[in-house]
Amino acid sequence: MKFIKVFAVLFIMTATGATAQSQDARKMNQFISGLMKKMTLDEKIGQLNLPSAGDITTGQASSAGIAQKIREGQVGGLFNIKSVEKIRDVQKIAVESSRLKIPLLFGMDVIHGYQTVFPIPLGLSSTWDMTLIERSARIAAIEASADGINWTFSPMVDVSRDPRWGRMSEGSGEDPYIGAQIAKAMVRGYQQSDLSKNNTIMACVKHFALYGAIEAGRDYNTTDMSRLRMYNEYFLPYKAAIDAGVGSVMTSFNEVHGIPASANKWLMTDVLRKQWGFDGFVVTDYTAINEMVDHGLGNLKEVSALSLKAGVDMDMVGEGFLTTLKQSLQEKKITQEQIDIACRRILEAKYKLGLFEDPFRYCDVQRSKTEILTESNRREARNIAAQSFVLLKNQNNVLPLKKSGTIALIGPLADAKENMPGTWSVAADFKQSISVQAGLQNVLGNKAKVLYAKGSNLTADSALEERATMFGKTLNRDKRPADVILKEALAVARKSDVIVAALGESAEMSGESSSRTNIEIPDVQKDLLKALLQTGKPVVLVLFTGRPLALKWEDENVPAILNVWFGGTEAGNAVADVLFGDVNPSGKLTATFPQNVGQVPLFYNHKNTGRPLAQGKWFEKFRSNYLDVSNDPLYPFGFGLSYTTFNYGDIKLDKSSFKPGEKITASISVSNTGSREGQEVVQLYIRDLVGSVTRPVKELKGFQKIHLKAGESRTVQFDITEEDLKFYNSDLNFVAEPGDFKLFIGTNSRDVKEADFRLNR
């Protein structure tokens, strides 16, 4: 009886919800159809055009011809304008001087925060904390929308297993499962459930698709992979963003199955719209249509037509659509309907953002004064940064440091506030970020003495340093000879009780067009580290990086390594919080650290092969291995230490087999066996032992971040259903195949407890 009542109420609720929704959709469709009836062909094509304004003023916009184009209805949106006043002025041109007064979209790469910058995405992912990640996107949306932005080119969800690729820094690492959770959290943070609110912005999942799998890690290079691998290993995070309701999708630069993504109908229409039901709009990446001329697909007119026909709606910067679609229509290479569909999708986005109701919805000058870079946003950024750090080594508990004595702070990244925000921090004001030196001073006050010396440049190669410090991210190259700079640092080191060496990559050593073939700490910095170790003082390596590095020598020789990525505005304070133990580190890697670059790509969820190496061995003739290095990573996926220790009991399963529709519950007791409280990410992996296609040796299927006081134990439970066992088979059907499975729970992907179970039919 009660059940029927609840069911009835639910039914009425869904029915009314659905009706309200379809009423909204009807209203929107009516409005847009009415508007489109008034539009000329040129005005429709104009909506598909997305120029980059640079940091323009209205005056510059007119001199660059953009203002005139806006008046003539040749612009659908603009990106790269910063400040609410400028955006308001440009929007004014659109809604006061263009014939149909259609408002503009205003986009920006708000990638890991706006002015309050959070850790680079690879760092954010290392928190394994979806609440914090969503919170970072929420704050980014509030700040960006307070400054006039209504659309961000984020989240970047490209799965990548190749640390040579600089853009690994912008994504969530190598694993599709955690990548998918993060994609959802980011979309929720930006969009919430109502895009028309003045503090939510439209997200854009990118880069669709497979950009992270480019050959040799060389940016913009070719991708080629089986459909099986796409569906099982690379597509998940994009699909998760679609399922979370992301408003737009950006194409990738690379080709997929021989056709560049921006002309790939299979990708943009069959997969995205027909299989996944995406109903937002697709924008190209920067000049990606024009680049298809170099890909060898035809001239600008031909590639623009291909792109529209593939299902692309908006052309970023290249103006291929603007300048050629009309002629292609006259030549019957494309249809009026194709233009109409793309135009409608752009107008729908504007409608959902509430821009037709109020084009100045995101132009509240007051908000821009009170909601950006606030004290509370900075506090959150500091906390999130500290949670993203990964403790890679801590021999004899060198860390945490005492807040007393004399500390030598040495290295090119020690006093480098411009580099703290990391790559893709276009809205950041570098003056606002906290260097490690400032952070140490803030946390120590006068409790301990900090002596600073640079010790070395970023690298001996000044041309490389220049390429790696672009966009104002200078490291103020020291022109003195390397041995003089080193000597000065050693003198400082000798006067101290402990040495903190802030070394690694500069911010722009990763990011777009920043691929590397050598993924070690650069030359002179390594010399510096060796010399510091020779002083006999304890050395803590505070490692800055935007990618997994090859750190074999460091791991063998340096007692403590804290990987701090690029932590954002509050990086320096957060580093100090962790170094002195005010925060206990809990970050875990989302990308494998190899022993050397020759092992790349190296990832935990690989296939077994027909000649796997026996466990514990590192070389056997005629097995899948190398002569000169073991198959093991230096630090496996999921790895990260704490100032306390955790002990795992054995896995208990509530049953040994289950049927579809049922679930199986795995529990494990986790204890904090150290002397301070801490957080642990308990990770669940599954292996499908027999399949109709080969299956990975392990796949992440769940995780829980728990907080335990010293001495406290907790039983952690995971429910496993048939859904968790599904994969795409060779017909690309998403199925679970009955049979035997192995389940693993542990502190990282290597150190796990095991149990077996069966799925019956």
Ligand code: BGC
């Ligand atoms: C990048 C995108 C970015 C776009 C706009 C491109 O070069 O690949 O990730 O969103 O520029 O700035």
